[in-house]
Amino acid sequence: MKDQDKNLPKTVDDKETSLVKADYQKNKLIKKGIHLMADEKLEDAVLVFEQVLRIDPGNVDALLKLGYSKFHLDDYAGALRVYDQILDIDVANSEAWNLKSLVHYQQKNYAKALDCVEKSIESDPTFGMAWYNKACYLSMLNEVPASLEALRRSIEIDVKNAKRAVKDRDFINVRIEEGFRRIVEVVVLESIRQGYHTVGAIVWTTFISKAEVEDSLHKLLEKGLIVKNEKRQGLNKIDTYDIEPELANKVGVEKKSLLGVTKKLPSSIQSLKDISESIQTTKIALEEENVENILKSLDAFIDTNKMGGMMIDQFLEDHREIRLLKVRLEDKGIEYLKENKEKINSLFENLEITVTKKIRN
Template sequence: MGRFFGKGGEKEGPSEGASDVNYSDSEFQKRDLYKKGQNHMSNDKMLDAIRSFELALRVDPKYVDAWVRKGYAHFHLGEYTVAISAYDRALEIDVNNAEAWNLKGLSYYKLKNYEKAIECCEKAIDIDPNDGMAWYNRACYMTLSGNVDEGLEALKRSIEIDIANARKAVKDRDFENARAEEGFRRIIEVVVLESIRQGYDYVGKIVWLTGVDKVEVEDAIMRLSMKGLLTRREKRNITGMEEYFELTKDIADKVGVTKRVGLFGKEKHTSAPMQQLKDISEVLGRAKEAVERGDLDATKQFFDELISPAKHGSAMIEQFFDEHRDLRLAQIRLRDKGQEYLNANKSALSEMVGRIDVKVRQGPVSKPAKD
């Protein structure tokens, strides 16, 4: 399967350590060995990686991250029981390590012990209920064990957390015995709807993008059209009239849309969801009030909401890049200098926030961006 940190995760582990921290010699040594192990894993040198992690564990036998990565290196070599033993050592030290539970479940999955795999996923979810990958893995294991309904419920939850899991699921053979279920057809509808939202508005483009069978795509389009979510359009090309699809206006205003233009559709114009723009404007209004009150904690909180990718940061970067940068720089100064900076710059900060709010209310100017 070749998947890192769960079914469909990334190959590169999190970076360790910070450059401005003074470590003891042993601390530096173990972290250096750990990084070497990560580099070996990135280059598919699993035996060298295991050796580096083992050396790091000689320095510190309670180094949880090294146990976890050592386990996953063994996993890549097909040594699943050895991998499970390494995860168990990590969990003896930190029983609340969600990653270790998730990877342990993946090893049991490879051994086709779906009952144990499900138990591990449930432990990971108990620790972090918003771990979309753990929910996705649970969905796979439940479906494979014959609990299709529970599997689809877990899959829906994983998609609520990360829409990308829908596209992944329609290609995943682990859901083969769920494809005839109504719940899975709805997931295909989600994938088709998201593809059209991103500007892939022809049947052929959707098939190419998602890997979903053409018949299933056409069936999903028919169902979405009957629900009033899609509108059928036609336009002329060199061979005649060609059919394409658009989100209905109400849906487009709620979720935003991407129009692909230019040669081969490589350029795109993106509009933000109307509701999200309203939410951003509301936060800006509260931030302005907090600045004018001189409330440092509230100001930083509202700025965080506008900057953080987990909240409105992604939309701000995409639609209002310069304004996102100004807010981020102001937030850095507020954190560094605190109340003194806020008191001395109330007028400037209030004016900046007000100016951004006006721009958000007007809506972003659609700018083409290369994929």
């Protein structure tokens, strides 16, 4: 009877079981490869991802990780072949274009790197790291104004790129520009807001040179954004810097105790109510599908002269999502709104729940 069973055709159930087993094995191997990458066992990771591709030759996730592993093994030709394979499957894969640009960058072929990263941005205009890389490549090509503009876009999408930029040697060609110095000022101001009040502490937390920190502090004092005080330390007096009190009330500041414990000063109930009212305004504009009004309402959550400071301090993830939403709406307009309306509504409903809880508390 067993011999006869072998000759019977496979049923639909048999095929589904085989597919489930293949998927299970594939996912198990991908996880194994990721763990090997984390342990910096890149040669082993390459072998594992190649196993995945024998099961599923078009698995883009495995191909991306295979290319990344080859890149860090200095197998640039191999990495390029893998990224080209991804682009044969999906020519608009922004991550593959960005990673391909990094290979050309490593080979000091900045023009080719720029061409690839621009294709990445064309595919996804909200890809902050691609904008950042574009800024680096333009700096290396000595295209200073364009580099600063790309860097500005990357910081709008992800503010952490400001701190990354001030430590990045790729921007050596643009450091003397006024636009770049303003980015340094932003990083110094944020460091003070987080509770680092002396030149030494700011240098330590930002990795900016002492001369640049002192220059930024001078500019911030001139602009009235910070105030200077003196603190006695033994027989000596040292200068300390704080956010200007009115600005501090808007953006929120952090204080550090002697034990290094961080305590946030409470934000006002009125500011929370302002956010709640802006959420209602935004929801009405969403319901009307009025892109112009939506963009205006989103500005209130982003602009530090309005509620941006409170959003960064209390609702950082939501602030980042709203910033990305604004960029996407500016790029794609009503088409993006119609496709993502439910998701956008959910973002503001969840924010409203959180704000209401804080007001009650």
